[in-house]
Amino acid sequence: MGIIAGLIPGLHSNNMAVILAATPFFGEEITAFMLSLCITQAFTEFIPAIFIGAPGENTFESILPAHRMLMQGKAFEAICLTTTGALTAVIAGSLLTPLFFMFIEQNSQQIITVTPIVLIAALIMFIAGEQTIKKKLVVIFLIIAAASQGILFKEQVFPLITGYFGIAGTLYSLKEKPFNAKQNINAEINPKIILDSLIGITGGAIVSIMPGIGSNTAAGIINLFRKTKSTEKYLAMLGAINASNFFFSYATMLALDKARNGTMLALQEKIFHTTDTLFLGTIIMVTSAGLGGLAAIILAKKAITIFEEKFTQKMSIATIILMIILVGFFNGINGLTAMVFATSLGLFTIISGIRRSTCMSSLIVPVLFFYVFALI
Amino acid sequence: MNDKTLSKICLAITLTGMLFLALTYKPEFEETTISNLIQKENSKGIIFGKIESVIKTGQTTIFILNDSNKALIYYPKTIEIEENDFVKVYAENNSREITEEKYSSKKKELMLFAYKVIKE
Numbered sequence: 231m232g233i234i235a236g237l238i239p240g241l242h243s244n245n246m247a248v249i250l251a252a253t254p255f256f257g258e259e260i261t262a263f264m265l266s267l268c269i270t271q272a273f274t275e276f277i278p279a280i281f282i283g284a285p286g287e288n289t290f291e292s293i294l295p296a297h298r299m300l301m302q303g304k305a306f307e308a309i310c311l312t313t314t315g316a317l318t319a320v321i322a323g324s325l326l327t328p329l330f331f332m333f334i335e336q337n338s339q340q341i342i343t344v345t346p347i348v349l350i351a352a353l354i355m356f357i358a359g360e361q362t363i364k365k366k367l368v369v370i371f372l373i374i375a376a377a378s379q380g381i382l383f384k385e386q387v388f389p390l391i392t393g394y395f396g397i398a399g400t401l402y403s404l405k406e407k408p409f410n411a412k413q414n415i416n417a418e419i420n421p422k423i424i425l426d427s428l429i430g431i432t433g434g435a436i437v438s439i440m441p442g443i444g445s446n447t448a449a450g451i452i453n454l455f456r457k458t459k460s461t462e463k464y465l466a467m468l469g470a471i472n473a474s475n476f477f478f479s480y481a482t483m484l485a486l487d488k489a490r491n492g493t494m495l496a497l498q499e500k501i502f503h504t505t506d507t508l509f510l511g512t513i514i515m516v517t518s519a520g521l522g523g524l525a526a527i528i529l530a531k532k533a534i535t536i537f538e539e540k541f542t543q544k545m546s547i548a549t550i551i552l553m554i555i556l557v558g559f560f561n562g563i564n565g566l567t568a569m570v571f572a573t574s575l576g577l578f579t580i581i582s583g584i585r586r587s588t589c590m591s592s593l594i595v596p597v598l599f600f601y602v603f604a605l606i
Numbered sequence: 607m608n609d610k611t612l613s614k615i616c617l618a619i620t621l622t623g624m625l626f627l628a629l630t631y632k633p634e635f636e637e638t639t640i641s642n643l644i645q646k647e648n649s650k651g652i653i654f655g656k657i658e659s660v661i662k663t664g665q666t667t668i669f670i671l672n673d674s675n676k677a678l679i680y681y682p683k684t685i686e687i688e689e690n691d692f693v694k695v696y697a698e699n700n701s702r703e704i705t706e707e708k709y710s711s712k713k714k715e716l717m718l719f720a721y722k723v724i725k726e
Contacts, residue, residue, distance in 0.1 A: 257634055257635070257696070257721065257722075258633075258634050306609070310609050310612055313612060313616075314607075314612060317612075317615065317616065317619065321619070416608060416609060417608060417609040417612075418607075418608050419607045419608070419609075419612065420607075421607050509630070510631070513623055513626050513627050513630070514623075514627070516619060516622075516623045516626075517619070517620055517623025517624055517626075517627060518623075519616075519619060519623075520616045520617065520618070520619030520620030520621075520622075520623060521616070521620050523612070523613075523615075523616035523619070524613060524616040524617060524620065527609060527612060527613050527616070
């Protein structure tokens with residue numbers, strides 16, 4: 231189920247959680263099912279993001295660097311990088327869980343106080359990152375526009391990210407010459423990226439503690455503070471954030487009795503909080519991580535044989551149609567409306583030569599408002 | 607490190623996890639009796655029995671179960687059960703917490719908490 235959920239853009243584990251919440255399953259049965267689903271999905275959801283540019287709620291930050299690798303014939307390597315990051319996160323996460331427990335129990339209030347400061351710093355970094363005054367003004371306009379869209383369409387995260395990061399880029403690429411990058415079916419990974427994966431774990435821990443901050447927001451924020459912007463390191467970090475987010479969300483739920491995402495909210499009602507529950511959940515997640523990693527590698531190789539030498543304009547058009555259908559199916563008319571506005575803003579960002587991660591303001595600003603008003 | 611090494615690592619992690627699970631797994635609920643459950647605080651188990659009486663209050667259900675011993679059981683949900691029904695109950699003896707909050711100390715020793723009730 232996790233593999234299927236990962237391969238279908240827009241089918242988030244939160245959707246599965248809603249269905250499961252209505253079933254009579256409970257206790258260990260549902261713990262095993264949900265945790266393995268979430269962790270496996272954390273590995274396989276990069277496949278549609280990388281091969282067809284269809285983003286998921288946790289993977290849209292991967293689209294731009296992965297697209298670069300796809301054009302260089304390194305799509306398989308991109309999957310191996312996110313897999314390495316996610317595996318490192320799950321293994322290190324299982325070892326760090328006791329420390330994480332103690333930390334969040336003692337500092338939960340301080341973390342909430344610091345969150346809006348981090349978010350404001352991220353917005354400032356977006357502006358400061360541009361060189362000319364003109365571009366800085368454009369970034370400010372983009373932040374306001376994206377934030378307005380985020381507030382107006384606050385329940386439409388999937389259509390917004392599909393518009394900003396999926397359709398906008400694919401539409402823009404239609405005017406460029408079709409490319410025919412021969413995809414390499416072997417990947418060589420530098421073991422040093424494990425260090426970046428460990429940085430990603432910090433991001434995952436932040437996401438699991440701070441409500442409203444997603445994996446992509448955390449990746450974007452960490453990336454703003456990093457000096458080296460290697461695509462490989464970034465993908466490994468994103469894989470680590472994504473997997474450790476679920477890993478630590480579970481620990482946070484057991485330690486603070488607070489759910490940080492829809493999946494944990496559904497689980498919270500169905501499980502019993504004991505030390506055994508944490509131990510069992512940890513083993514299940516580690517086991518599922520191994521399976522998820524294997525599935526991602528095997529499926530990525532399959533995807534290469536399907537997509538190889540077919541990266542034409544027709545393929546791009548088919549991808550756009552698929553994304554529109556998915557948004558229409560999962561989010562209806564409101565979602566399609568949000569997607570049109572988001573696509574326009576995404577295209578404007580590309581044409582202006584501004585970093586598209588600025589569009590993340592649509593997620594950051596509403597969360598910032600939430601914290602500011604909650605703290606006041 | 608190449609993709610083949612990565613696949614081997616994934617396989618090793620999966621097998622180690624499965625082995626760990628097989629060695630350490632202990633079912634959360636095992637079949638037991640009311641008397642066993644009442645004797646040990648915070649113990650959990652699956653008990654079978656006949657319902658002697660039911661009280662439904664808003665969103666909760668309280669009933670007396672008989673499996674040759676009797677226990678008052680608190681279920682924090684509504685369920686369609688009646689007197690003389692046979693049920694399987696996933697219960698925990700955390701009666702102290704429940705009684706301190708909701709009931710008189712007189713009932714303290716006999717109150718069990720039900721996570722799930724299945725009509726047989």
